[in-house]
Amino acid sequence: MSWLSLFVYSALAATLLPGGSEVLLVAMLIEQPEHGFWLWLIATLGNSLGAYVTFFMGGVLAFRLQQTKLQTKVKMTLKRRLEGMFTLSAHRVDQLQSYGVWLLLLSWMPIVGDGFCLAAGYLGWPKKLCLSLIVIGKAIRYALVWVFLGWN
16 A cells, blocks of 8 residues: 555545545555554544545534625525534534533544534634644544554
């Protein structure tokens, strides 16, 4: 496997698409233990990029819903459907806001991590801080995988 494959697969695994990049990272660490640092870095950067794409998707979704509110009555049905599918309940928004951007340190978690990134973009949390916390969380996750294999 190539390093580019690891980057692309790690990025795709961090979007709303299903996938787990750890398996590929482990295989490459076993195959190329002398390049452990670079493999860790590539997986971290790819996965962080994918999470940031999801973050921006949340922002685009919020923008589109805002635009939809300005549309004519004919499009109100579509708006209600979209809001019903993607709008967070007031209770969930309060929960997210109470923990704040620090939830993004858990963006590495399967299923809910992608949701945290999407919600952060949707709620308009600060981009630089969000990116920093996403990268830290992803770096720790891949470091733990690497440590589990023995830091070769």
